[in-house]
Amino acid sequence: MEIKVVKQILAWNEDVSEKLHRITAEKKVAIVNVMGSPGAGKTSLIKAVINGLRDSFRIGVIEGDIAGQIDAEAIDSMGIPVVQLQTDGACHIEAMSIENILPGFDLDALDVLFVENIGNLVCPAEFNIGEDLRVAILSVPEGDDKVAKYPLMFATTDALVINKYDMMQYFEFDDERVCSDTYDINPKARIFKVSTRTHEGEGAFLEWLSSKIEEKIRA
Amino acid sequence: MEIKVVKQILAWNEDVSEKLHRITAEKKVAIVNVMGSPGAGKTSLIKAVINGLRDSFRIGVIEGDIAGQIDAEAIDSMGIPVVQLQTDGACHIEAMSIENILPGFDLDALDVLFVENIGNLVCPAEFNIGEDLRVAILSVPEGDDKVAKYPLMFATTDALVINKYDMMQYFEFDDERVCSDTYDINPKARIFKVSTRTHEGEGAFLEWLSSKIEEKIRA
Numbered sequence: 351m352e353i354k355v356v357k358q359i360l361a362w363n364e365d366v367s368e369k370l371h372r373i374t375a376e377k378k379v380a381i382v383n384v385m386g387s388p389g390a391g392k393t394s395l396i397k398a399v400i401n402g403l404r405d406s407f408r409i410g411v412i413e414g415d416i417a418g419q420i421d422a423e424a425i426d427s428m429g430i431p432v433v434q435l436q437t438d439g440a441c442h443i444e445a446m447s448i449e450n451i452l453p454g455f456d457l458d459a460l461d462v463l464f465v466e467n468i469g470n471l472v473c474p475a476e477f478n479i480g481e482d483l484r485v486a487i488l489s490v491p492e493g494d495d496k497v498a499k500y501p502l503m504f505a506t507t508d509a510l511v512i513n514k515y516d517m518m519q520y521f522e523f524d525d526e527r528v529c530s531d532t533y534d535i536n537p538k539a540r541i542f543k544v545s546t547r548t549h550e551g552e553g554a555f556l557e558w559l560s561s562k563i564e565e566k567i568r569a
Numbered sequence: 570m571e572i573k574v575v576k577q578i579l580a581w582n583e584d585v586s587e588k589l590h591r592i593t594a595e596k597k598v599a600i601v602n603v604m605g606s607p608g609a610g611k612t613s614l615i616k617a618v619i620n621g622l623r624d625s626f627r628i629g630v631i632e633g634d635i636a637g638q639i640d641a642e643a644i645d646s647m648g649i650p651v652v653q654l655q656t657d658g659a660c661h662i663e664a665m666s667i668e669n670i671l672p673g674f675d676l677d678a679l680d681v682l683f684v685e686n687i688g689n690l691v692c693p694a695e696f697n698i699g700e701d702l703r704v705a706i707l708s709v710p711e712g713d714d715k716v717a718k719y720p721l722m723f724a725t726t727d728a729l730v731i732n733k734y735d736m737m738q739y740f741e742f743d744d745e746r747v748c749s750d751t752y753d754i755n756p757k758a759r760i761f762k763v764s765t766r767t768h769e770g771e772g773a774f775l776e777w778l779s780s781k782i783e784e785k786i787r788a
Contacts, residue, residue: 441689500635502635
């Protein structure tokens with residue numbers, strides 16, 4: 351019974367997601383869907399991207415949260431256009447929400463829109479939101495078995511950022527296992543080892559991200 | 570549209586949850602719903618409880634996962650009766666699944682059944698599964714803003730276990746904030762500061778848990 355319900359929602363969500371692809375192709379705006387557990391470092395990574403790429407691209411952010419606006423305030427204080435999306439309890443962002451929010455941005459003055467999804471390794475992976483790129487974040491303290499246990503997130507992402515890599519010495523975390531588990535289900539995934547605290551490894555990620563944004567806005 | 574669907578499922582879920590309460594009241598078995606993000610330490614806490622309370626109570630475990638059976642194998646190797654529940658993509662456990670699994674346990678030979686919910690701070694909190702107790706786990710590396718950002722989980726829990734407390738020195742984590750945010754929305758919550766790695770703080774949690782299990786099985 352439940353599975354039938356989920357499929358209904360997904361079909362409707364896919365229609366809106368396709369519509370968003372048509373809009374962003376015309377306006378030449380890349381949408382990046384940033385996903386991961388609570389506290390994995392989604393906001394920190396978006397802040398690192400803003401600091402690293404704000405001279406190259408015009409950046410906007412949609413901050414998804416169940417409640418509150420803590421992260422949106424942090425982005426706003428950086429002088430970046432940001433909209434807070436509150437899902438009021440829902441565990442993921444749907445394409446319809448992005449469609450509603452998009453007219454609030456000046457798309458002619460934007461190259462890339464980051465959407466920070468709800469902190470959750472499960473549901474967000476099931477719902478396309480018109481994104482061009484998916485970035486999944488897994489942090490070292492979460493453990494090295496998460497790819498095996500939450501496969502959809504890691505099978506459908508374009509990039510996996512292993513964050514809090516500077517904490518490797520304090521946790522039992524086999525990064526080889528994470529990489530091989532990821533490549534098994536997603537051979538094209540790009541994996542980056544990063545610390546958003548020390549900024550180690552951010553450069554390689556930003557380089558890859560830049561090239562992907564370029565592909566979309568120069569198309 | 571989506572909200573209507575969720576409410577339908579919840580109403581149906583509540584009926585089954587009530588039925589489970591009647592069964593466990595008759596059989597004098599306490600059900601403990603263990604919730605938290607991926608990697609917060611749910612399995613580790615259950616293992617600590619098994620080691621600490623197996624001489625006092627007859628313990629069973631239901632391990633909920635999207636896929637796989639890594640955690641169930643760990644519990645099985647401790648000689649504890651365990652059932653693996655695979656949600657096949659769903660982001661939470663529903664009462665109906667517990668109802669289906671329960672006959673697989675000998676309830677006359679059980680005092681307490683731990684249910685490890687899906688790693689997720691959002692959806693599991695919305696679905697009662699016939700539990701007598703809710704235990705929410707938040708680990709230090711996840712950050713101190715999680716109570717504010719995922720309020721339902723922390724507003725509805727009986728106990729909050731702040732895990733990986735031995736890692737406090739390596740992370741910016743204001744445990745006073747976590748406690749006051751929790752008490753604001755859940756004045757009766759018990760909060761325990763624990764490290765399932767060093768076993769610090771486990772004793773106080775086990776003492777509280779024992780008294781709560783006693784309440785149910787001596788009723």
